[in-house]
Amino acid sequence: MAKFGYARVSTLEQDLEIQHERLKKEGCTLIRSEKVSGGSRDHRTELATILDFLRPGDELVVTRLDRLGRDTRDVLNIIHECEQKTAFVTVLDPYVSTKGEMGQIVMTVLGMVAQMERRFIKERQREGIERAKQQGKYKGGKRRIDREAVWRMKNGGYGPSAIARELGCSRMQVYRVLGEDTNSGNAP
Structure with a gap:
């Protein structure tokens, strides 16, 4: 019977140290961590590793439920996989465990709260952007991909997969650039 800690933050700039310390104090023999959004399970390889490694009687420990996920369905699926x-x-804060009968109910409620919190954050962000636009202060998000490079490579005979590999981005980003620029008449 082992205790596995899982720590997660959403951005590269955030620090995992507080979560690590708390999980160590709780007696976790192994702690896996990652810096990735909790909005879905995509790209959460460390969580997947823990879930694959769990054996009967093992325990997955997180400091807060939103570290496990921000979507109620994802959180409940993770809990279900553990139970299987x-x-x-x-969860350490507030303390709740699926070991007891009430644990499942409390986890469901906490998962719903985490999802609502995520929606509130997105709504506040949208409101802030709209306000900044009205005041002429919004400059938009920073471009994550060099659009000219995408078109140079496309015109040079590269396909979307090759462009994505070369630029270190996803194919979807390449398709988006090619589609946006074609629709807006900005294609070279």
Whole structure:
């Protein structure tokens, strides 16, 4: 029976140290961590590793439920996967565990709260952007991909997969650039 800690923050700039310290104090023998959004399970390889490794009687420990995920369905699916392996999930703040009968109900409610919080954050962000636009202060998000390079490579005979590999981005980003520029008449 082992205790596995999972720590997560959403951005590269955020620090995992407080979560690591708390998980160590809780007696976690192994702590996996990552800097990736909790909005979905995509790209959360460390979480997947823990879930694959869990054995009967093991425990997955997180400091707060939103570290496990921001979407109620994802959180409940993670808990379900743990239960299928007869492993447990424990959240430290507020303390709740699936070891007890009430734990599942409390986890469901906390998962719904985490999802609502995520929606509130997005709404506040949208409101802030709209206000900044009205005041002429909004300059838009920073471009994450060199659009000219995409078109140079496209015109040079590269396909979307090759362009994505070369530029270190996803194919979807390449398709988006090619589609936006074609629709707006900005294609070279």
